[in-house]
Amino acid sequence: MSTDRKSSLVRWLLIGSLALNLFLIGFFGVGALRHHWHDGPPHKPFKEMIHFMRDRGPEDRFLHHLSAADADIMRALKQRHGAALKDSWQESREARNALRDLMRAGERDPATLQAAMDRARETRQASFLTFEALMLDVAAQLSDEGYRALAGDARDER
16 A cells, blocks of 8 residues: 555544544533533422332432421321331332242242232232322322422423
């Protein structure tokens, strides 16, 4: 290959590399700016309430969207229902994991599998009933504004 041809090839490779670098810098720069200027993830109060009840998130993330009176009500409801919710969801998770572990171990005995599925269904049902008790208390005690705010904005359903 001649020297002119090599230098021409190197020149085009450098131009291509420069173009790729500029594209990547712009791509990541725009992403960083969008992240910086964006207001953050959409507010999902119902999901945030669940995290609040299970001690899985900062309290203020959920409560700052409520009035002071509603925030106090939610703290009291957490005292009343939080431990039961955590326990029931943990039992349900453990029952599902036990069924999965049986399957991973190759268990095929119908009676054993049926017992594990029954346990998973019972613990799941118990967790739903515990959650329903919380929601009935929420409906009975929160203000109209707080109750509606808990459902979130329709725009947040994306």
